[in-house]
Amino acid sequence: MIITLGNFIDGRTCAAQSGSYLDVVEPASAAVYARCPSSAAADVASAVAAARCAAPAWAATPSAERARVLNRLADLIETDIETFAAAESRDSGKPLSLARSVDIPRAIANLRFFAAAATQFASEAHPMADGTINYTVRAPLGVVGCISPWNLPLYLFTWKIAPALAAGNAVIAKPSEVTPFTAFLLGELCNRAGLPPGVLNIVHGLGTDVGHALVEHAEVKAISFTGSTRVGASIATIAAPKFKKLSLELGGKNATLIFADAPRAGLIDTILRSAFSNQGQICLCGSRILIERSYYAEFRDEFVARAKALRVGDPNDADSDLGAIVSQAHYEKVLGCIALARAEGGNVLCGGEAVKLTGRCADGWFIAPTVIENLAPQCRSNREEIFGPVVTLQAFDSDADAIANANATEYGLAASVWTTDLQRAHHIAAKLETGIVWINCWMLRDLRTPFGGVKHSGVGREGGWEAMRFFTEPKNVCVFL
Ligand code: NAD
Secondary structure: OOEEOOEEEOOEEEOOOOOOEEEEEEOOOOEEEEEEEOOOHHHHHHHHHHHHHHHHHHHHOOHHHHHHHHHHHHHHHHHOHHHHHHHHHHHHOOOHHHHHHHHHHHHHHHHHHHHHHHHHOOOEEEEOOOOOEEEEEEEEOOEEEEEOOOOOHHHHHHHHHHHHHHOOOEEEEEOOOOOOHHHHHHHHHHHHHOOOOOOEEEOOOOHHHHHHHHHHOOOEEEEEEEOOHHHHHHHHHHHHHHOOEEEEEOOOOEEEEEOOOOOOOOHHHHHHHHHHHHHHOOOOOEEEEEEEHHHHHHHHHHHHHHHHHOOEOOOOOOOOOEOOOOOHHHHHHHHHHHHHHHHOOOEEEEOOOEOOOOHHHOOOOOEOOEEEEOOOOOOHHHHOOOOOOEEEEEEEOOHHHHHHHHOOOOEEOEEEEEOOOHHHHHHHHHHOOOOEEEEOOOOOOOOOOOEOOEEOOEEOOEOHHHHHHHOEEEEEEEEOO
16 A cells, blocks of 8 residues: 655645655665655745744744753654654665664654753853943744755754754755655654644655755745755755855765774774665765775775675664665666776775565665775775765875875765874874764764864754754844943
8 A cells, every 4th residue: 555645734734736746665675655745836835834924933932842842742753763763764775773773763862952952042142341241142043944865864854853943943844755754754743742833844845846946935044954965056056145044964975094003892893884884875974994004904804704794684674784775766876886986996895786685675776785995096986975885995004195085085074083092083183174073983973063064065064052053043232331
């Protein structure tokens, strides 16, 4: 049976005005199992109208009440965590165990974190020498747009809507059309959570229809976008002349710098996770592994042996380490990148091919964890984002060599540095052209810290007060006493 999803506009579940739908496909089986509205500008206009109506009262709602509603939403998701985890896994192809342990708990944490932030966000005061006082109040922007990608569907959807709502805005949110299911489920809980109609509106459909209309709409004061650098650039060209606030979290080509003195305990485990978690489809994944030459061969041999032992399988199986690639188009793109790496002279040490499963997953889109060496820093395979279970290995001879190679990409999202020499680690962290550096760890996240990238990885930061500031407009009042 095909499940029909709806938009959530003005507190009601509804179809797109055109009545048209997009197929929703399970990547593990390639079967269509649901359909989501294929909305357009008219649906965005309805959502904006509802949001405009709801915005003043929500902005005036005491922050403690806004926090209560967000916490209630988190509670409702938590009560039904298995439904959400199963839906996320089915929609995206990620292992159910990952959706259950990472994606949905983090979505719940996002809502709770920004519920608390709502109650702690304060005005600032700047007294001057003569006793004059400046006070800076931050008001919500009104109606804002949040556009999220498919790789961490509910995790990134809530990472945007939670601060937007906590700060007192009315929101139009557009989940990826590739993975709409958990955003739909969240919409179905909003009324029970006590969110007034129109405060959160969820409009499904293609980026070129819904996303574009949202970015274009004059009443939408800010766009918070996570996705590809290509789409981020096109959003910027539309939003910038309209003077909208923009937060762009874009692609990455992150380096993992491993020195010969790297602490060995848990090293290979964490580097494997950073390479292949979610089939390598996490913007923070370390896809270029740089290893000090004296440790290169030992690291390579152990890493490749462990990568070969990873199990690619049905996302529902508890022992699957990797599930399916999110869509046929992306599967073909990743296989194309592997072919390019071979053409560029890459030596495929393991993987490098599709994995054919049997039974219900016989038609699914699976790719073996792939490790490639012998590629120069400047080749396309080492510069362009692949966003799949594919990593390259390169040797370096000195700190300067490692830094130059790590920075030899247009992207600048994250990096990790592995060494017991912390002085060296700090010096290297200072020179890496990224928004995030992990030392002897990967993807440890404190939601208070600024999150985002430099260069072509984006503009602006999410997380903590950065997000609350993004979703508010400051006004300074200077009082001469
Ligand atoms: P994408 O850019 O194709 O789509 C992202 C979202 O934008 C989707 O909801 C899509 O429908 C919408 N969209 C597409 N075209 C649009 C347009 N013209 N106007 C407005 N909206 C439009 O990205 P994706 O393939 O869904 O996600 C993968 C990408 O996201 C990768 O490049 C990855 O690195 C990046 N990503 C970045 C971060 C980060 O925090 N920096 C996190 C996760 C993913």
